[in-house]
Amino acid sequence: MLLRAGAAALLTDVVTIARNAGDAILRIERDGAGDVRRKHDESMLTQADLVAESLIARALAARDPQTPIISEEGRCDAHGGAPSRFWLVDPLDGTREFIAGNGEYTVNIALVEDGEAVLGVVHAPALETTYAAARGLGAQRIAAGTSQPIRARAGGELVVVASRSHPGPLLDRFLAALPPHRTVAMGSALKLCAVADGTALLYPRLGPTCWWDTAAAHAVVAESGATVVALDNAPLRYAGSDVRNPPFVCSALPRSTWERAAEAVGAELR
Structure with a gap:
């Protein structure tokens, strides 16, 4: 169970992991997307997906070795049912955007407990922006070295x-x-x-x-x-x-x- 006392420290560590993965993706992007191939579901896979996946998996395993990882690139899967507590990772969400070079791609890392996402980090490397939240701690956007709390807007222009x-x-x-x-x-x-x-x-x-x-x-x-x-x-x-x-x-x-x-x-x- 995610305890408030430890949630802030865990969230900070996951932000660091996501940013490190994002830095690796940016290095690959600067050199070109590299080989692009299609998976069995026709979605695209690049070297950046694989490098970020490996980096995140190693870092999460070192930080929280008891918690399994379910990832788009298949480090663990949910066959037979997902565990009650697990990390859920997309090392490069928006591969089409990455290949197109428009910057609208992210590194996604979530902690799931009993079917609910109780901690989440979404890092956009090219935009130098990170969104982070943990249950009971609120949501924040981190950009230009500054963290600001964010709230949804319920009025104004639709x-x-x-x-x-x-x-x-x-x-x-x-x-x-x-x-x-x-x-x-x-x-x-x-x-x-x-x-x-x-x-x-x-x-x-x-x-x-x-x-x-x-x-x-x-x-x-x-x-x-x-x-x-x-x-x-x-x-x-x-x-x-x-x-x-x-x-x-x-x-x-x-x-x-x-x-x-x-x-x-x-x-x-x-």
Whole structure:
């Protein structure tokens, strides 16, 4: 169980691990993305994914040897059911953004306990920005050497973030059913963090994602006062043996704001 007394120190250490992985990714990016190959699910894999994965796995094992790691690159898997406590890692979330060179990629590290993300770090190396949170400690954004607490914004202009590389065919239908709004395309877990820090109010994700795509930012969102829920309003959980997330909405607004949009796409997603 994540105890408040030790959570701050653990969070600091995980921020350092994520930044070290980010520095390794930046070094590879400066030299070019290197070989790019496709995995069995047609997603892309680069040298940066593998180097960051190895660095994070070694560092987490040294810091917390009793806790298993589930990672996109397969250090451990959830076959037979995820353990009650585990690290969840995406060493390079937004590989398409990394290859495109637009900077919108992140290193994601989360600690999951009993199906809930209780600690999360999302580091954007190219943007020199880190989002971090642990249960009961609030959420923070670290940039230019300064840490500032962040809170979701529940009013003002309705800004909606959407996936830059994976918008999906149902997104237009969802957006059409929303109140007047402005849409901003963005990559990786930064979309969830945009809701957490008040840059946006809503992020619908109707296409496929996996646990490692969302858990770290989910912890940040939760501590910021926003929510991440499936279209039926059930909270996203990280338990069982299926690492795929259902379609979800990250929101700083009441469900009534986007319920009609969810209904507009719900039949297609059942």
